[in-house]
Amino acid sequence: NSLHPIPHPAKKPFVGNLLSIGSDSPVLDMWKIAQDLGGIYWLDMPGMPVIVVSSPALVDELCEEERFDKSTRGALRRLRAASHGLFTSDTHEETWSKPHNILLANFSQRAMQAYHPMMLDIAGQLVTKWERLNFDEEVDVVRDMTALTLDTIGLCGFGYRFNSFYREGFHPFVDAMVRTLETVQNRRGLPLEELMLKKELAQQRKDIRYMHKMVEDIIEERRASGADIATKPDLLSYMIAGVDKKSGEKLTDKMIRDECIEFLIAGHETTSGLLSFAIYFLLNNPDAMAKAQAEVDNVFGPDTTQKPTYAQVNRLQYVMQVLKESLRLYPTAPAISMRAKEETKIGGQYTIKKNNMVIMHALALHRDKGIWGEDADQFNPDHFSREAERERPVNAFKPFGNGQRACIGRQFALQEAVLTLGMILQRFNLVDHTGYKLKIKEALTIKPENFRIKALLRDPAT
Numbered sequence: 001n002s003l004h005p006i007p008h009p010a011k012k013p014f015v016g017n018l019l020s021i022g023s024d025s026p027v028l029d030m031w032k033i034a035q036d037l038g039g040i041y042w043l044d045m046p047g048m049p050v051i052v053v054s055s056p057a058l059v060d061e062l063c064e065e066e067r068f069d070k071s072t073r074g075a076l077r078r079l080r081a082a083s084h085g086l087f088t089s090d091t092h093e094e095t096w097s098k099p100h101n102i103l104l105a106n107f108s109q110r111a112m113q114a115y116h117p118m119m120l121d122i123a124g125q126l127v128t129k130w131e132r133l134n135f136d137e138e139v140d141v142v143r144d145m146t147a148l149t150l151d152t153i154g155l156c157g158f159g160y161r162f163n164s165f166y167r168e169g170f171h172p173f174v175d176a177m178v179r180t181l182e183t184v185q186n187r188r189g190l191p192l193e194e195l196m197l198k199k200e201l202a203q204q205r206k207d208i209r210y211m212h213k214m215v216e217d218i219i220e221e222r223r224a225s226g227a228d229i230a231t232k233p234d235l236l237s238y239m240i241a242g243v244d245k246k247s248g249e250k251l252t253d254k255m256i257r258d259e260c261i262e263f264l265i266a267g268h269e270t271t272s273g274l275l276s277f278a279i280y281f282l283l284n285n286p287d288a289m290a291k292a293q294a295e296v297d298n299v300f301g302p303d304t305t306q307k308p309t310y311a312q313v314n315r316l317q318y319v320m321q322v323l324k325e326s327l328r329l330y331p332t333a334p335a336i337s338m339r340a341k342e343e344t345k346i347g348g349q350y351t352i353k354k355n356n357m358v359i360m361h362a363l364a365l366h367r368d369k370g371i372w373g374e375d376a377d378q379f380n381p382d383h384f385s386r387e388a389e390r391e392r393p394v395n396a397f398k399p400f401g402n403g404q405r406a407c408i409g410r411q412f413a414l415q416e417a418v419l420t421l422g423m424i425l426q427r428f429n430l431v432d433h434t435g436y437k438l439k440i441k442e443a444l445t446i447k448p449e450n451f452r453i454k455a456l457l458r459d460p461a462t
């Protein structure tokens, strides 16, 4: 067939490779196949072949933006019913270029300083909750990290407090968003799906109306309040005031609404997964835990009543290495979809047609022994020492996607994660009281499932 000579696993009549890829673990299943077949293979999926790429040399070619672009086919396109913004748009759409041009500066390293007090506010709520736990109570790590990341984007994004640390469950907005994401992911473009998911789709329409109305009310309230960038330096203020230099136009209220929803969708699970994996790895690597805690003690000092400054957070070099190493082993957005702009050949021999779906599998890429060494499967934050980072090829580490379509929130996520992990290590000794064995839950993103720990207050004298 036309995909020859790209390797592929055996197919079954009618269903092709549909059964090779489990619906609840597609990314891990694709990784397993990569271990057998190598850095490129294709799968026969309903409606289209899918080419999975993870060898460093071929990924290098996918990263050439003149030849390849992000693809929104599948889940991202279905998500547009809820929000059609940066994350779900094609690169040629103004729903991508306008907010991208306006917002880029608000996500730069420098801009993070303005968000620092708000990030501190929410991280403070998390550690206060943990400080008040009794000796016989445990922490549901993913739950609390999700509370943290949602509340942080709510506050830094549009001045809204989801107050997740003051409720049993989550704010109704979050329930609506999570249900919408689940329904979007459960659809596979199969015949009769609309009928089979009739109830879920009706619920989805209701959820989307609710989310739209809530964010529209927030925007209206902000306009009426007369607040601006000077008085409220959050993303909403920047979006209301910002002018796209290319078109000379501002964002419409609909664009602003969709951006607010997309920050929550794109930013909350990925960052909470990152923090959860980092805690998992530290608990399983006592030397790295001791080193990270020593660094925090040195930079923050023992006085937990003193809030860490922005400059102090930026001095936590080893904590940052721990986070990057976690993102290497388990990138929480583990695979992204791409497409060729024109038919092209990669590796000198593999033809990629314009309509082929190409998956860049970051998790498999990040385990390449030729790049990372024999200990590629081991947690070792030294993989991100300054020297190692300088020497490594640029496209070896891809947890945030590629080029102009890379994650706009990456500095934001890392700033928030370093601050939070720093404040946790300053106050607590973490204990793996269940002897947790890692189990991964996939839902567009990956995170540890049912991961519970104990957080014991450190003796201030030690």
Ligand code: HEM
Residues within 6 Å of the ligand: 070, 086, 087, 088, 100, 153, 262, 263, 264, 266, 267, 268, 270, 271, 274, 331, 332, 333, 336, 337, 399, 400, 401, 402, 404, 405, 406, 407, 408, 409, 410, 412, 413
């Ligand atoms: C895009 C990963 C945190 C907002 C992306 C992409 C990846 C990614 C891989 C590219 C997606 C694609 O090509 O389809 C991550 C990871 C994060 C994180 C691993 C945390 C550890 C955040 C945060 C925000 C955010 C905190 C918002 C505050 C976005 C947006 C896009 C995006 C808006 C679309 C950008 C564009 O297409 O121009 N992210 N992200 N992300 N992310 Fe993140």
